[in-house]
Amino acid sequence: MLDTATSAQLKNYLANLRRPVELVASLDDSPKAADMRALVAGIADLSDKVSVRFDGDDARRPSFAIRADKGRAEAVFAGLPLGHEFTSLVLALLHVGGHPPKEDAELLDAVRALEGEYRFETFFSLSCQNCPDVVQALNIMAALNPNVSHVAIDGALFQDEVERRQIMAVPAVFLNGEPFGQGRMDLAQIMAKLDTGALARAAEKIAAKEPFDVLIVGGGPAGAAAAIYAARKGIRTGVAAERFGGQVLDTMGIENFISVPHTEGPRLAAQLEAHVRDYPVDVMNLQTAVALTPADGPGRLHEVELESGARLKARTIILTTGARWRQMGVPGEDLYRNKGVAYCPHCDGPLFKGKRTAVIGGGNSGVEAAIDLAGLCAEVTLIEFDGQLRADAVLQARLTSLPNVTVVTSALTTEVLGDGAKVTGLRYKDRSTDAEHVIDLDGIFVQIGLVPNTEWLDGTIALTQRGEIEVDARGATSLPGVFAAGDATTAPYKQIVIAMGEGAKAGLAAFDYLIRLAPADDEAELVDEFG
Known part of the structure; x- marks a missing residue:
């Protein structure tokens, strides 16, 4: 099942296992089961810490479980985790095998502390670029907490179950047999749904942050570029994003990104975030902006209110909120979303x-x-x-x-x-x-097509009839100190490479605005201090 190069790479990864892992397969006489037998046997051959059994009793066949720690850590794949899900397989092996996930330590502690029973099922498709994030997050939870189990199910292979449970969109997540979530979710988003106090704690931490020199609202290509260019100037930079990567996360193949003949949206989004985090940028994920209060004079601070109620302050703002799929707006569309x-x-x-x-x-x-x-x-x-x-x-x-x-x-x-x-x-x-x-x-x-995510700015900033933010050649908006870039603006041609260029330009423009504002800023501070 695995070619020579892939096997060699997987063998190197399996050297990171910290405890023995057992693969337990539940098979039938189908061709897919034969492929699964070859896959798990091939994996076991690559590491002396991996063993395999073929006496599993799972009702879903073919499937296999990855077990360790006497069964207290387990991830199950019902179907062959290849294509987009091969990375999910590799990470499940590592995490069940004791290799620590690359997630925030506080978030992982919250996963370990979960009490109660959490039986997750995720229906995925091998061509879905949104599914791996969900599968990997739930597998992490199953690896860390014995109260959590997770089965990742290939919907194309288990069509009868898909029909019976009326699943018409992936990823579809069920918790203890009941619908839990639809669409892309990462570990933080899942935990926020399970831990009702998580959002309040996050809001409290955000509200306590010092003002930023530049605050970017949105984490797509434009926002990432703006953050990098601003941070390189040595100014205090923050990013508040509903989901880092934005619309790129929903893009399958990218073949026109200059110097990169082919990539995929989720991979590019991960690379963007990693690049941003190379700099001292405060990245605040899962944050949706709901209101902008402009500064009331030179040297004053703009405020962005978040859905959680927290407020962020900044000397300059760069709006890179992107766009979303345009809907038809006809009767029945909302009623049957994800139902056909x-x-x-x-x-x-x-x-x-x-x-x-x-x-x-x-x-x-x-x-x-x-x-x-x-x-x-x-x-x-x-x-x-x-x-x-x-x-x-x-x-x-x-x-x-x-x-x-x-x-x-x-x-x-x-x-x-x-x-x-x-x-x-x-x-x-x-x-x-x-x-x-x-x-x-x-x-x-x-x-x-797409519609800009700017409804929350209506009445605050100049928008076109289509809802796009009006910007000039430098990315400046109708509000002094507020800039914008990317698909949410009037910049023509909604392309990734253009959004990045516009974001870089907005980052430089915000810095230029700040250095020219400095004398007025000092004067405002003197007035505040001495009247």
Whole structure:
């Protein structure tokens, strides 16, 4: 199952095991079980600290458990953890084997202190770039705390269970048999849901922080670049981000990042955060900004209020809040989100294998999604509002060569149809004739662009009708001392490389603003002190 190079690399990793690990496989006579047998046997051959058994009694077959410490530490994979999940397999082996996770020590102590019973199940797909974060976080918890167990389940392999439990989006996490979470979550986010006092403690710590010279709100490519360029100037820099990496985390393949022929979103996001942390930047994750109070004069401080109620103060602000998937805004969309309405074909496509799906949107993203889904689904219908597709010609040529894809143009989607539990179809209007049509479907993938995350700034700062932050050539906004960069702004062409450049520019502009403000700042301090 593992090639020579991968086996050699895994052998080096397994040298870090601190205690014996046992692999216990529960197999049947399927081809996947044969592959699993070869995988676990191959792993056991790479380290004298790893043994393997084939007498497991797990009802899900094929599956295997990674056990240590007399069974008190255990992670289970139901399915072959390859593709995006191979890293999850390697980390599970290490962490169950006693190698310490690279997480905040205080967070790991909180995991060890959890009391009660926590039986987690995560449904993933091998093409999902969001799933590994969830799988790895829950495996860490299972490795550290005997009260926690975790089973990672390949939804494409266990289709009957997926149907029975009505899972239509991954990652889908269940706790003690009940839905717990949907979508990307890291260890801190999971613990915040379990430990109700965690958010209050975090807010208290944040509120006690000294003012920053520059505070970046948002942790995507623009925010990372701004932080690095500001920190290199030796000024006190902070980043408050809902999730570091932003929209990049939801990007499958990146092939136009200059000097890097190919990478993937989660990998790039991890590299961005690691680079930022090379500098003395105060990174505050899981923080959502809800209000901006501008400084009331030169030398005064701006304030950003967070969802937790904490407030951060700074001499300058750089807004890099990015954008999110645009929704159709039609009846039924909200009701059937994650019940057939999806926004990530790479993540959720395998759950619709052999089924009927539609893609909304005829740009590059929509056509790429339709091409991907055509290899999995029985039928794919692409619906475009315009009279023609807007995707690159090479993509259109590939699309039209696929026999199970139907393209409908000049079509306005008017309603998502369902039976109360899941999507059953879609209603659209032919814009040429006003005639209405219904398509019977199992899933709908929405690919109609992005909307900036700026609602919280409405009425505080100049925004366009589309909600974009108006910026000048230096990234300055309508508020003195407040800058912005990336997909949330009026800067054209929403590309990663452009967002990074705009972020660097905003970081330099904020520093330039500060050094020119210094005399006024000193004067303000004298007025405060002596009246």
